Amino acid sequence: xxxxxxxxFFVVAALAALHRWLVGGDPAVFAALVGSLFDMAxxxxxxxxxxxxTLTLWLGLLRIAERAGLVEGLAxxxxxxxxxxxxxxxxxxxxxxLITMNFAANMLxxxxxxxxxxxxxxxxLQELNPRQDTATDAQILFLVLNASSLTLLPVxxxxxxxxxxxxxxxxxxxxxxxxxxxxxxxxxLSVAWMQRLALWRPSALAYLGSGGALLGALxxxxxxLSAAALAxxxxxxxxxxxxxxxxxxxxxxxxxxxxxxxxxxxxARDGFSVARDLLxxxxxxxxxxxxxxxxxxxxxxxxxxxxxxxxxxxxxxxxDALPVALVKPFSGxxxxxxxxxxxxxxxxxxxxxxxxxxxxxxxxxxxxxxAVYFGAVGIRRARHAVGCALLAxxxxxxxxxxxxxxxxxxx
Numbered sequence: 001x002x003x004x005x006x007x008x009f010f011v012v013a014a015l016a017a018l019h020r021w022l023v024g025g026d027p028a029v030f031a032a033l034v035g036s037l038f039d040m041a042x043x044x045x046x047x048x049x050x051x052x053x054t055l056t057l058w059l060g061l062l063r064i065a066e067r068a069g070l071v072e073g074l075a076x077x078x079x080x081x082x083x084x085x086x087x088x089x090x091x092x093x094x095x096x097x098l099i100t101m102n103f104a105a106n107m108l109x110x111x112x113x114x115x116x117x118x119x120x121x122x123x124x125l126q127e128l129n130p131r132q133d134t135a136t137d138a139q140i141l142f143l144v145l146n147a148s149s150l151t152l153l154p155v156x157x158x159x160x161x162x163x164x165x166x167x168x169x170x171x172x173x174x175x176x177x178x179x180x181x182x183x184x185x186x187x188x189l190s191v192a193w194m195q196r197l198a199l200w201r202p203s204a205l206a207y208l209g210s211g212g213a214l215l216g217a218l219x220x221x222x223x224x225l226s227a228a229a230l231a232x233x234x235x236x237x238x239x240x241x242x243x244x245x246x247x248x249x250x251x252x253x254x255x256x257x258x259x260x261x262x263x264x265x266x267x268a269r270d271g272f273s274v275a276r277d278l279l280x281x282x283x284x285x286x287x288x289x290x291x292x293x294x295x296x297x298x299x300x301x302x303x304x305x306x307x308x309x310x311x312x313x314x315x316x317x318x319x320d321a322l323p324v325a326l327v328k329p330f331s332g333x334x335x336x337x338x339x340x341x342x343x344x345x346x347x348x349x350x351x352x353x354x355x356x357x358x359x360x361x362x363x364x365x366x367x368x369x370x371a372v373y374f375g376a377v378g379i380r381r382a383r384h385a386v387g388c389a390l391l392a393x394x395x396x397x398x399x400x401x402x403x404x405x406x407x408x409x410x411x
Contacts, residue, residue: 003380009288016297029295036290044282056268058116061249062098063267064260068252072097080203086138087197088128095124099142101245106150118146119376126377134381135374141191143373143385147366148187148392149180154361160339161357164348171349172357174223175403179362183396190388281375285367289330298326318401320345320352324359325397329366329390336360355404362396364389 017033020026072092082089082096089095098121106114125139126132135143154176162169192199199208253260292298306319321342328335342356366389374382 006284006288009292012297013288013291013295016295016300019300020296032294033291036294037287040286040290041283044279044286048279048282052272056272059120059270060264060266060268061246062117062120063270064253064258064263065101065249066094066267067258067263068249068256070097070249070252081207084198084201084204085141088136088138089125090128093124093128095121095128095138098124102142103145103150106146114146115372118142118373122373122377126379129377131381132378135379135383135385137195139374139379140383140385140388141188141195143369144187144191144388144392145184146373147364147369147389148184149362149364149396150184151180151361152177157357157361160336160343160360161348164340164343166348168349172354172361175354175358175400175407176361178403179358179396179399182399183362183364183392186395187388187392190391191384194384194388281371285371289367292330293327298323301326317351318355318405321356321359324356325363325393325400328360328363329393330368335363335365351404351408354408355400358400358404359397362400363393366390366393 013033017029020029072094076092077100079091079096082099083091086096086099098117102114102117102121121142122139125136125142129136129139154173157172157176158169161172189199191197198204250260253263305322306316309316309319323338324335324342327338339356339360343353346352366386370382370386370389374380374385
């Protein structure tokens with residue numbers, strides 16, 4: 001699947017470039033294509049330089065947590081749920097605790113912590129893989145849930161809006177939570193359907209039902225806070241949890257008489273090997289995305305969507321926000337740039353800007369996640385992972401449009 005997808009990016013880019021040259025009279029498009037290849041290769045290397053330190057830090061800390069027994073304890077706590085969702089992973093396997101920590105970090109918007117933890121989890125799952133180049137059911141579920149945008153505290157979105165002068169930066173908090181809940185639920189249900197997971201079992205219903213109740217209670221409490229208090233609470237809570245996780249790892253290691261410094265160094269060495277293995281996959285995917293953008297294919301797609309919406313008699317206000325949704329599956333940095341452009345062009349509290357912010361917070365860089373997580377363990381056959389992940393993205397986009405129409409339709 002990834003082979004066809006990667007080739008398809010280049011084929012679509014080539015056809016769009018030929019159209020711009022032969023019909024649009026723009027011969028410079030080919031220079032843009034070639035330039036994008038070199039630019040994206042450089043971006044991939046720059047990204048790896050930034051990841052080296054993060055991977056080294058968190059893989060070192062995770063080695064301390066592993067030796068202190070925290071990973072095993074988390075796996076036992078969530079064992080009944082994981083037996084339903086991940087029947088191919090033995091009870092008590094270290095991957096289960098790592099998956100739990102990855103999900104928690106994603107929900108709190110701790111991207112720098114979530115990625116290295118997720119890579120560690122994917123490598124642990126790969127140890128159970130009988131076919132090293134083909135994704136297992138457990139790896140697919142883990143990846144799709146990562147690609148469905150689990151964030152419940154979108155602090156970075158608040159920051160973008162505050163920088164643009166928004167009077168109420170947290171105005172989009174509830175729309176993002178509702179939209180990302182829709183994308184995550186869609187991702188879970190689509191994988192459950194493909195893998196025939198028994199979500200109706202009492203053990204699964206107990207965990208999922210209690211999680212829904214806790215989420216409802218949290219939303220009820222957060223809705224009583226002012227916008228300023230909500231943003232401040234989100235930021236404080238995220239950073240407090242991040243540092244709290246670090247201190248928990250260190251103190252647990254000390255209590256269990258783990259030589260924490262030696263354990264950290266031992267785990268940190270893995271960061272270099274993981275980063276080195278990621279580079280070829282990142283270069284391949286980012287270069288494909290680069291030529292797709294440089295060819296004008298994304299702009300053509302946006303124009304087609306606007307024409308289709310008009311033909312159906314739909315309000316086209318959502319189309320101005322769609323660049324974020326169109327590029328987000330391919331590139332997080334491009335989506336951030338699109339979000340800022342929409343905000344400055346339309347106004348920070350305009351409907352397109354609010355919708356773009358909601359889309360940014362409720363969708364994920366699906367192909368980046370595929371390249372990084374599967375690339376780290378050499379997976380080439382993704383099976384139904386791509387389809388389920390893109391379905392979750394689509395649900396996030398449609399939910400964003402519906403929710404923002406409900407919240408901000410009068411703007």
